[in-house]
Every structure is written in C-alpha cells, then in structure tokens.
Amino acid sequence: RTDTTLADIAAAPDGEALEALRVAALGKKGWVSALLKTLGGMTPEQRQSEGPKIQAVRAAVADAIAARKAAIDAAELDARLANETLDLTLPAPETPRGSVHPVSQVMDELAEIFADLGFAVKTGPEIEDDWHNFTALNMAESHPARAMHDTFYFPDTDAEGRKMLLRTHTSPVQIRSMMAEGAPIRIIAPGRVYRSDSDATHTPMFHQIEGLVIDRDIHLGHLKWTLETFLKAFFETDDIVLRLRPSYFPFTEPSVEVDVGFAVNDAGKRTLGGSGDAPGHGWMELLGSGMVNRRVIEFAGLDADKYQGFAFGVGVDRLAMLKYGMDDLRAFFDGDNRWLAHYGFNP
Numbered sequence: 213r214t215d216t217t218l219a220d221i222a223a224a225p226d227g228e229a230l231e232a233l234r235v236a237a238l239g240k241k242g243w244v245s246a247l248l249k250t251l252g253g254m255t256p257e258q259r260q261s262e263g264p265k266i267q268a269v270r271a272a273v274a275d276a277i278a279a280r281k282a283a284i285d286a287a288e289l290d291a292r293l294a295n296e297t298l299d300l301t302l303p304a305p306e307t308p309r310g311s312v313h314p315v316s317q318v319m320d321e322l323a324e325i326f327a328d329l330g331f332a333v334k335t336g337p338e339i340e341d342d343w344h345n346f347t348a349l350n351m352a353e354s355h356p357a358r359a360m361h362d363t364f365y366f367p368d369t370d371a372e373g374r375k376m377l378l379r380t381h382t383s384p385v386q387i388r389s390m391m392a393e394g395a396p397i398r399i400i401a402p403g404r405v406y407r408s409d410s411d412a413t414h415t416p417m418f419h420q421i422e423g424l425v426i427d428r429d430i431h432l433g434h435l436k437w438t439l440e441t442f443l444k445a446f447f448e449t450d451d452i453v454l455r456l457r458p459s460y461f462p463f464t465e466p467s468v469e470v471d472v473g474f475a476v477n478d479a480g481k482r483t484l485g486g487s488g489d490a491p492g493h494g495w496m497e498l499l500g501s502g503m504v505n506r507r508v509i510e511f512a513g514l515d516a517d518k519y520q521g522f523a524f525g526v527g528v529d530r531l532a533m534l535k536y537g538m539d540d541l542r543a544f545f546d547g548d549n550r551w552l553a554h555y556g557f558n559p
C-alpha cells in the first residue's frame with residue numbers, strides 16, 4: 213500500500229488530487245493513521261519492532277506529499293508567469309493630460325513677480341454690492357462713469373437691501389482690503405470681472421489684476437517704477453518703454469493711462485520693445501492707474517492726510533495675448549485643447 217500511495221502522490225496532477233491522497237493516508241480516517249492507532253494495542257516488544265516501520269511509512273508519505281506539493285506550486289507559478297507576460301518595450305497608451313490655462317499661468321507669474329516686490333495676494337467676491345463696486349470708489353449713484361461699465365445688475369436687492377451686481381472691475385478689492393487691514397498696505401488682487409460686452413476683443417467675463425499701495429509719502433514715481441519693474445519681469449526683457457498719459461478714473465487723481473511701445477515685424481505682428489515714437493513703432497494701451505483719490509481713502513476709513521498711494525488695474529487676458537502672441541480673446545474661453553496646444557500649453 214505504501215508503494216502505490218507514493219506512486220499516486222508522485223503522479224498527482226494538481227493540488228486537489230494531492231489533498232485527496234493526503235486525507236486518504238494521513239487524515240483522521242486515513243490508512244496510515246489507522247496503522248498508527250494499532251500501536252496502542254501492541255505489546256512493548258511488538259511496538260519496538262513495528263513502531264519504527266510504521267513511523268517510517270508515515271514520514272515517507274508526508275515527505276512525498278510535501279515534495280509533490282512544492283512541485284505542483286512551482287509548476288502553477290511557472291504557468292501563471294508564462295501567461296502574464298508583459299512586453300515592456302511596447303509604447304504606453306497616451307492618456308490625455310490637462311494643462312494650466314494661459315490666464316492661470318499669467319496670474320501665477322504675476323503673483324510671483326509681485327511677491328518679490330512685497331505684495332500680498334487678496335481676493336474679493338465676484339458678486340459685489342453697488343457700494344463697494346462704485347460708491348466707495350467715488351462713483352455716486354448719478355456718476356456718469358457708471359454708464360461706461362455695462363454692468364450686470366441682479367434684479368433684486370440682497371437681504372440688507374443692497375443693490376447687487378457682478379463686479380465690473382477688481383477695484384472693489386481696494387476698498388475691502390483697506391477696510392480690513394488699514395494702512396500701510398501693499399496688495400495685488402487677481403480675479404474675474406464682468407461687463408455686458410462681447411466681440412473679438414471683449415468677452416462678458418474677463419480677468420484683471422488690481423494693484424494697491426497705500427503708505428506714507430507714496431508718489432507717482434513709485435507707481436512708474438513698480439509698473440516698469442513688473443512689465444520687464446513679466447515680458448522677460450529690459451526693452452520695455454512706457455508712456456504715461458493723463459487720463460480720468462473717478463477713483464484716482466491724477467489718473468494715468470499707461471501705454472507700452474511696440475514694433476511691427478515683417479509678418480505684421482506687434483512685438484513689445486522700443487519707444488512707440490520711433491519710426492515703424494506705435495503705442496499700445498496697457499493699463500489704467502493713478503494716485504488713489506483721497507475720497508476713496510476716506511471712504512475706506514483711513515486718514516487721507518496721513519496716507520496716500522497708487523493703484524492700477526490691468527487686463528490679465530490682454531497680458532497673456534501679448535506674451536504668447538494670441539490674437540482672439542474669445543478662444544480663451546472655448547476650452548479647445550488644440551488651441552492650447554498650438555500655443556504650447558498642452559504637453
């Protein structure tokens with residue numbers, strides 16, 4: 213019986229067959245177990261002569277099972293490895309990846325540039341009330357400048373009876389920051405703004421970055437230096453020539469519109485650099501700015517005799533178009549990956 217069992221074990225095709233053989237031999241009711249039980253009824257002499265033989269049978273069967281089990285496991289592993297071959301030389305399937313949008317990219321760059329100049333980043337609500345968006349910026353209810361903003365008003369007032377709107381510029385963040393933090397203050401405020409306007413160069417939603425510095429003894433020279441420094445860093449060239457042009461905003465006095473000189477290349481494209489007055493050059497309007505009107509400083513609850521400063525507001529989309537040579541503003545908001553890829557924004 214030992215020989216046939218050992219032969220069966222050696223020929224067991226799989227783990228299941230082997231287990232059946234183990235139960236038949238070594239299980240509680242197995243024949244080897246039964247042999248072991250006969251030892252109990254033997255005389256000491258019989259036990260001494262039979263015991264080792266029976267133990268030898270048990271050991272031989274157990275060893276054979278262990279050996280066969282190892283062989284079966286190894287064969288199963290081999291078979292599995294053979295089935296699961298991976299060809300590491302095959303090209304991986306391409307998963308489409310998103311990318312940073314040019315507007316976000318520009319906002320990040322500006323935050324970094326202004327951080328180096330000691331400006332903190334502030335944000336304000338896009339759903340704004342009439343007081344922060346207009347009145348506190350020296351545009352009373354009847355002020356004609358309000359008409360220039362093509363404002364999206366909400367039909368109803370809020371719970372406190374305030375007239376609500378989608379902010380038309382980031383300037384209300386000037387008011388909110390001064391009221392929350394007092395002076396001195398040095399902030400930029402990037403974000404979305406809204407005006408009811410739409411063509412190739414205007415979208416109903418666009419992006420601005422507001423800058424505000426309030427301290428003692430701040431003057432127009434600080435404004436000019438700050439704008440020059442930021443534009444040189446942003447466009448990565450020292451060849452930036454600015455022209456400050458007198459202008460009008462209710463919230464700044466004096467107000468200056470800032471133009472930047474450009475040249476026209478052979479392909480008819482504008483490239484920044486040089487004075488706009490040079491032959492073949494021109495001036496491009498870039499941003500609005502000025503010394504903060506003392507009435508605005510007072511609206512925000514600060515002492516205008518003690519503190520003064522400058523503010524500017526610049527279109528982020530505009531900056532992105534200039535930096536990356538994009539020519540249709542509407543494409544910014546189409547979400548077309550081919551457009552992004554064309555300008556190097558999709559890896």
Ligand code: PHE
Nearest residue numbers: 381383461500501523524525
């Ligand atoms: N808020 C102005 C606009 O949207 C820009 C501006 C900001 C001008 C700060 C002066 C000072 O047109």
